[in-house]
Amino acid sequence: MVGSIILASMRDESTGVERAMRTAAWYGDRPLELTYPSAWNVTTLWPATPPPLTDEQIAASLEHPVGQAPIRELARGVTRPLVIVDDLTRPTPADRVMPFVLRQFADAGIPPQDVTVVMGSGTHGRVSPDAIARKVGGHIGALIPHVDTGNLVRLGRTSFGTPVIVNREVAASDLVVGIGGIYPNYSTGFGGGSKLALGVLGKRSISSLHFGHRSMWGSYAIDNDFRRDLDEIAAVIGLHSIISLHVDECRRPIRIVSGDHRSYYQEAVDFSRQAFAAPRSGSADVVIANAYPFDTSLHFTRSKGRFPLMSSKPSASRVLISACSEGVGHHGLFPYGKQRFRRQLRLVRTVMARPGAVPYKIKRRATRKVAALRGGRVNEVAASAPEGGGEALAGVGEKPTGHSNPVWLFVSGDSELPSHIPGVSAVRSWSTVLEAIDREQRDRGTLEVAVYPCSPLQVLAP
Numbered sequence: 001m002v003g004s005i006i007l008a009s010m011r012d013e014s015t016g017v018e019r020a021m022r023t024a025a026w027y028g029d030r031p032l033e034l035t036y037p038s039a040w041n042v043t044t045l046w047p048a049t050p051p052p053l054t055d056e057q058i059a060a061s062l063e064h065p066v067g068q069a070p071i072r073e074l075a076r077g078v079t080r081p082l083v084i085v086d087d088l089t090r091p092t093p094a095d096r097v098m099p100f101v102l103r104q105f106a107d108a109g110i111p112p113q114d115v116t117v118v119m120g121s122g123t124h125g126r127v128s129p130d131a132i133a134r135k136v137g138g139h140i141g142a143l144i145p146h147v148d149t150g151n152l153v154r155l156g157r158t159s160f161g162t163p164v165i166v167n168r169e170v171a172a173s174d175l176v177v178g179i180g181g182i183y184p185n186y187s188t189g190f191g192g193g194s195k196l197a198l199g200v201l202g203k204r205s206i207s208s209l210h211f212g213h214r215s216m217w218g219s220y221a222i223d224n225d226f227r228r229d230l231d232e233i234a235a236v237i238g239l240h241s242i243i244s245l246h247v248d249e250c251r252r253p254i255r256i257v258s259g260d261h262r263s264y265y266q267e268a269v270d271f272s273r274q275a276f277a278a279p280r281s282g283s284a285d286v287v288i289a290n291a292y293p294f295d296t297s298l299h300f301t302r303s304k305g306r307f308p309l310m311s312s313k314p315s316a317s318r319v320l321i322s323a324c325s326e327g328v329g330h331h332g333l334f335p336y337g338k339q340r341f342r343r344q345l346r347l348v349r350t351v352m353a354r355p356g357a358v359p360y361k362i363k364r365r366a367t368r369k370v371a372a373l374r375g376g377r378v379n380e381v382a383a384s385a386p387e388g389g390g391e392a393l394a395g396v397g398e399k400p401t402g403h404s405n406p407v408w409l410f411v412s413g414d415s416e417l418p419s420h421i422p423g424v425s426a427v428r429s430w431s432t433v434l435e436a437i438d439r440e441q442r443d444r445g446t447l448e449v450a451v452y453p454c455s456p457l458q459v460l461a462p
Helices: 055-063 094-107 129-136 168-172 193-200 203-211 225-237 261-275 298-304 342-353 355-374 430-440
Strands: 004-006 009-012 017-020 035-037 040-044 081-086 116-120 143-145 152-157 163-167 175-181 239-247 253-260 286-290 317-322 407-411 424-427 447-452
Touching: 035 040, 035 430, 055 094, 055 253, 081 094, 081 129, 081 168, 081 193, 094 129, 094 175, 094 239, 094 253, 116 129, 116 168, 116 193, 129 143, 152 168, 152 225, 163 168, 163 193, 163 203, 163 225, 175 193, 193 225, 193 239, 193 261, 203 225, 225 239, 239 261, 253 261, 298 317, 317 430, 407 430, 424 430
Parallel strands: 040 447, 081 116, 081 175, 116 143, 175 239, 286 317, 286 447, 317 407, 407 424
Antiparallel strands: 004 035, 009 017, 152 163, 239 253
């Protein structure tokens, strides 16, 4: 392969700012240096994001929440304040916000050591003290990792029939504040807002949410039954005040809004749709998707970063990039690896969660098969969504219809991974990836290449 150019970074001519892809979210956030052949015609689809926020801008946002008073006013007379943060599978830099939240509590007479922080990990497995420290910074008070099978209390049911089984510390608090991010999500349209509540629920509640709603099967729409159910749960557990962030391709905060999530959520989602809009790969010969900043594990790399690859043309070479710093990762509802009786198990879970949803599942599956035979799609995301929704491991592991080449997973870190990953060829050398693409595309001359530098954040066009 003769001639190469290094595209570790590039200058955005519209802003004059140097932009670089990154890897290893939470574990270095280091620049990603790649060498591309000079014959490649590379288009890097950078999001149209504003400059990173300053500390002054973050503090000012908390002074002017939407639809409610500042935290210092809400906290007066409070004795058991609690802050929910998302876990490391989400790129939200809560450590940038926490000092200003603590200042608000201090203004209300509550010292930092009296503020409890719960990391809402949902069914993502136990988190270490180190993980919580990476998320929120220095010691605050009680730093509690959520466990979805213990230390829980039941607070009733929603109008959808979902049992509200929540972390006992959350239920005992007299003021609950949330810090989370707003990112594309194929179960509720977008994450953030009331979805932050899901992270502190028991496994039975989380399972009921995932297997009991039609909207679990994917679109960018936020007006759905899954989201409405979560809104009810947030109200039941007292999660009324939420601080929501957007981050750029380097995991820096670029937008923040706080207050009543019901008042600002639609506007925040609209920002994501505009700033992170990206075309599908279309006729590109090579499609490269960087799973940063959701690249902590193989599980979330596959469930969050692969969507640009799924819409590529059948002959395209496809590359997924990730550090997989935590190895395989964990999800209690959608565990890694090939499960026996997987479909049957999910059907049982659906029956348990919402018996009336079973006929819909059967109809949906039949509709997908008919659409596949016709070469069509059910809708903009559902046709490419994996079994199990946006969190599932299928999709990359199961080659989309018509693709002739495997997915090349370039692992930019040194973590341990399984020797065999279904449907994926994992390599640790970029030159190996380039050689594979050369073999796959050797008769095509100049190659058109589409690069998605932060694919989990990017909102693909219909």
